[in-house]
Amino acid sequence: xxxxxxxxxxxxxxxxxxxxxxxxxxxxxxxxxxxxxxxxxxxxxxxxxxxxxxxxxxxxxxxxxxxxxxxxxxxxxxxxxxxxxxxxxxxxxxxxxxxxxxxxxxxxxxxxxxxxxxxxxxxxxxxxxxxxxxxxxxxxxxxxxxxxxxxxxxxxxxxxxxxxxxxxxxxxxxxxxxxxxxxxxxxxxxxxxxxxxxxxxxxxxxxxxxxxxxxxxxxxxxxxxxxxxxxxxxxxxxxxxxxxxxxxxxxxxxxxxxxxxxxxxxxxxxxxxxxxxxxxxxxxxxxxxxxxxxxxxxxxxxxxxxxxxxxxxxxxxxxxxxxxxxxxxxxxxxxxxxxxxxxxxxxxxxxxxxxxxxxxxxxxxxxxxxxxxxxxxxxxxxxxxxxxxxxxxxxxxxxxxxxxxxxxxxxxxxxxxxxxxxxxxxxxxxxxxxxxxxxxxxxxxxxxxxxxxxxxxxxxxxxxxxxxxxxxxxxxxxxxxxxxxxxxxxxxxxxxxxxxxxxxxxxxxxxxxxxxxxxxxxxxxxxxxxxxxxxxxxxxxxxxxxxxxxxxxxxxxxxxxxxxxxxxxxxxxxxxxxxxxxxxxxxxxxxxxxxxxxxxxxxxxxxxxxxxxx
Amino acid sequence: xxxxxxxxxxxxxxxxxxxxxxxxxxxxxxxxxxxxxxxxxxxxxxxxxxxxxxxxxxxxxxxxxxxxxxxxxxxxxxxxxxxxxxxxxxxxxxxxxxxxxxxxxxxxxxxxxxxxxxxxxxxxxxxxxxxxxxxxxxxxxxxxxxxxxxxxxxxxxxxxxxxxxxxxxxxxxxxxxxxxxxxxxxxxxxxxxxxxxxxxxxxxxxxxxxxxxxxxxxxxxxx
Numbered sequence: 001x002x003x004x005x006x007x008x009x010x011x012x013x014x015x016x017x018x019x020x021x022x023x024x025x026x027x028x029x030x031x032x033x034x035x036x037x038x039x040x041x042x043x044x045x046x047x048x049x050x051x052x053x054x055x056x057x058x059x060x061x062x063x064x065x066x067x068x069x070x071x072x073x074x075x076x077x078x079x080x081x082x083x084x085x086x087x088x089x090x091x092x093x094x095x096x097x098x099x100x101x102x103x104x105x106x107x108x109x110x111x112x113x114x115x116x117x118x119x120x121x122x123x124x125x126x127x128x129x130x131x132x133x134x135x136x137x138x139x140x141x142x143x144x145x146x147x148x149x150x151x152x153x154x155x156x157x158x159x160x161x162x163x164x165x166x167x168x169x170x171x172x173x174x175x176x177x178x179x180x181x182x183x184x185x186x187x188x189x190x191x192x193x194x195x196x197x198x199x200x201x202x203x204x205x206x207x208x209x210x211x212x213x214x215x216x217x218x219x220x221x222x223x224x225x226x227x228x229x230x231x232x233x234x235x236x237x238x239x240x241x242x243x244x245x246x247x248x249x250x251x252x253x254x255x256x257x258x259x260x261x262x263x264x265x266x267x268x269x270x271x272x273x274x275x276x277x278x279x280x281x282x283x284x285x286x287x288x289x290x291x292x293x294x295x296x297x298x299x300x301x302x303x304x305x306x307x308x309x310x311x312x313x314x315x316x317x318x319x320x321x322x323x324x325x326x327x328x329x330x331x332x333x334x335x336x337x338x339x340x341x342x343x344x345x346x347x348x349x350x351x352x353x354x355x356x357x358x359x360x361x362x363x364x365x366x367x368x369x370x371x372x373x374x375x376x377x378x379x380x381x382x383x384x385x386x387x388x389x390x391x392x393x394x395x396x397x398x399x400x401x402x403x404x405x406x407x408x409x410x411x412x413x414x415x416x417x418x419x420x421x422x423x424x425x426x427x428x429x430x431x432x433x434x435x436x437x438x439x440x441x442x443x444x445x446x447x448x449x450x451x452x453x454x455x456x457x458x459x460x461x462x463x464x465x466x467x468x469x470x471x472x473x474x475x476x477x478x479x480x481x482x483x484x485x486x487x488x489x490x491x492x493x494x495x496x497x498x499x500x501x502x503x504x505x506x507x508x509x510x511x512x513x514x515x516x517x518x519x520x521x522x523x524x525x526x527x528x529x530x531x532x533x534x535x536x537x538x539x540x541x542x543x544x545x546x547x548x549x550x551x552x553x554x555x556x557x558x559x560x561x562x563x564x565x566x567x568x569x570x571x572x573x574x575x576x577x578x579x580x581x582x583x584x585x586x587x588x589x590x591x592x593x594x595x596x597x598x599x600x601x602x603x604x605x606x607x608x609x610x611x612x613x614x
Numbered sequence: 615x616x617x618x619x620x621x622x623x624x625x626x627x628x629x630x631x632x633x634x635x636x637x638x639x640x641x642x643x644x645x646x647x648x649x650x651x652x653x654x655x656x657x658x659x660x661x662x663x664x665x666x667x668x669x670x671x672x673x674x675x676x677x678x679x680x681x682x683x684x685x686x687x688x689x690x691x692x693x694x695x696x697x698x699x700x701x702x703x704x705x706x707x708x709x710x711x712x713x714x715x716x717x718x719x720x721x722x723x724x725x726x727x728x729x730x731x732x733x734x735x736x737x738x739x740x741x742x743x744x745x746x747x748x749x750x751x752x753x754x755x756x757x758x759x760x761x762x763x764x765x766x767x768x769x770x771x772x773x774x775x776x777x778x779x780x781x782x783x784x785x786x787x788x789x790x791x792x793x794x795x796x797x798x799x800x801x802x803x804x805x806x807x808x809x810x811x812x813x814x815x816x817x818x819x820x821x822x823x824x825x826x827x828x829x830x831x832x833x834x835x836x837x
Binding site for chain 1: 635638639640656659660663664666667668670671672675676716717720721724725727728729732733735736737739740805808809812813814815816818819820821822823824825826828829
């Protein structure tokens with residue numbers, strides 16, 4: 001089966017194809033196809049062309065004319081364009097002497113402005129090139145010295161070859177050198193003139209009325225053409241970057257091998273991640289820290305910035321930052337270890353001593369914080385049957401502190417028989433709190449944990465989970481931790497919305513969690529009153545929310561719990577351990593103060609030494 | 615002493631507490647064991663909670679009850695899982711975009727409505743309270759309100775980093791902004807000091823709580 005050639009794009013297609021693969025035009029029917037069927041489908045013009053292809057004979061002229069009359073307009077246009085292209089290429093291949101004559105537009109462009117060009121500039125450039133001793137022709141010299149600066153893109157050289165005098169363009173042409181130079185000079189005029197200045201004859205009316213402007217442009221163009229230094233086409237002027245940008249280089253640009261380094265997958269041998277493989281180790285990071293090769297003169301570093309850099313360097317390379325010798329360094333490191341151990345032992349003793357020796361007596365605060373008093377007052381006003389939602393999110397590491405801080409509040413709620421629902425926005429929170437609640441109920445014989453408490457478990461989704469809880473608590477936490485319908489249980493049977501809770505009591509060590517609760521619970525139609533039990537570290541950041549009235553009250557840390565217990569006049573863990581807590585805090589404050597004094601003395605001593613030495 | 619689970623847990627807690635404290639003597643196998651134990655138990659516990667509290671309670675049970683509303687989250691979760699495969703990871707982009715977009719919108723909306731407006735209202739409330747009082751208490755509350763306002767303004771000015779560029783000199787802030795930011799720096803320092811003190815007291819509380827546990831346990835055994 002023979003291949004088919006497309007009539008439009010003249011490309012070969014498979015014989016079975018009906019349309020051209022390339023231009024999607026209908027293909028002529030193959031000779032193998034039954035003629036009767038195919039002839040019916042294709043238009044007469046295609047069939048004629050196909051016939052011509054098959055037989056190789058040219059149809060008579062009248063037949064061609066007839067077929068041209070019948071072809072559609074689009075096809076005729078394509079054919080016409082193709083014919084023009086072929087004609088041009090044929091003319092190009094066998095171009096005669098007359099074909100190399102410049103086109104009509106070139107003399108027109110240069111007309112009328114020859115007098116205004118400073119010819120000596122071009123001649124000077126030509127003479128300079130001749131003096132340089134290069135064996136280039138006048139045309140080549142012209143390209144290098146004049147044409148490129150004028151055009152700026154090196155296009156003029158091509159123009160010369162395409163449209164210029166062949167005698168000037170080709171040094172091998174049998175013409176005398178003088179004739180060549182003259183021709184090159186003429187050519188230079190022709191090339192320079194069309195570009196600069198602008199041909200005044202072709203200017204629009206509005207511009208031709210501004211002779212001063214034209215003159216200005218012309219003179220500027222000439223100046224550019226003559227004064228611009230010759231440079232290589234590929235050579236670009238370097239940009240003047242600001243210092244800070246110069247310093248921002250990709251690491252690969254400075255150290256090519258850096259990007260190829262890979263952190264080896266290994267197992268840590270020491271530290272808190274010991275025994276765990278695939279961790280990002282600090283030793284690997286040190287290896288990857290490469291100082292980029294920068295010019296230090298480009299980067300302006302203030303003394304404060306340099307001090308910060310030194311501090312960071314000390315943290316990353318504690319041993320290498322100093323210029324001490326190894327024995328001195330070992331001694332210093334040993335001293336640091338001793339100091340660390342000393343501080344730890346002192347702190348441990350200060351925490352243990354009050355338990356062992358009952359003679360220590362803490363100074364009990366007589367004034368209670370306003371936020372604790374507010375929290376107590378609010379809890380006392382909660383109706384007995386109305387449930388409280390206890391929301392928990394704290395890390396296990398601070399469970400001890402929060403257990404002590406929340407103990408008096410939970411005991412107060414339990415003693416008043418207030419139903420409670422527990423929900424946790426982190427995974428571990430609800431389990432820790434459930435244990436604490438069970439302990440609180442064991443001390444109270446009047447109420448049972450199962451009757452008063454429902455554990456709603458973990459609420460996933462972070463802030464979005466909070467929104468869903470605020471909008472529709474029944475849908476947000478449908479089941480208890482025992483996978484039973486939570487809202488059918490006794491504590492929650494009368495709760496349909498978040499505002500049906502008497503209060504939301506938040507237990508957290510993170511002020512951000514409290515902020516999220518404040519923000520999201522405020523979206524409810526009737527926002528529930530918020531109370532909080534927070535870690536001491538969150539207290540300064542929680543205080544503004546109490547001052548603005550967004551939370552009704554809060555208890556912060558052990559001291560807050562002590563105040564609550566004193567208001568209730570029921571002792572607890574916070575009061576029994578307050579002596580130990582106070583002594584440990586005082587010891588820590590004393591150690592910090594002593595450390596500050598020692599540092600001050602050391603700094604002063606170093607300063608005096610430097611002054612004495614200098 | 616009768617054998618019960620509480621005593622077992624007490625002994626385990628005691629030993630683990632001592633193992634953690636052993637880090638004071640430097641890195642050692644006991645501390646490493648406790649660290650590994652904590653990480654392992656936490657991972658296992660998280661898995662169990664996620665299965666029971668999320669997958670079963672919020673996905674399987676509603677699906678079994680015929681809830682069609684769970685299908686969309688299921689589909690999105692499935693698409694999100696495709697992030698695990700480099701070839702299919704682009705299918706995880708829509709749920710990821712949804713998560714990030716919704717999360718950002720919720721956070722911004724909450725911050726503006728909850729914190730920004732709430733704190734502005736709170737700052738004005740000081741003056742409101744001051745005007746409702748009379749006598750010396752009014753003056754005191756007024757002083758407090760002005761002090762709060764000064765702290766808020768100067769702290770905000772501290773974070774005003776724009777500077778005027780002068781030829782041949784380093785860019786400098788206007789002297790008035792510099793003065794206000796210096797006052798703001800004092801307020802920020804006090805705040806950071808308070809936060810540091812809070813962190814210290816929280817840590818000391820944890821230490822005291824563990825010390826109390828050790829003493830209580832030993833005392834119970836001795837008796």
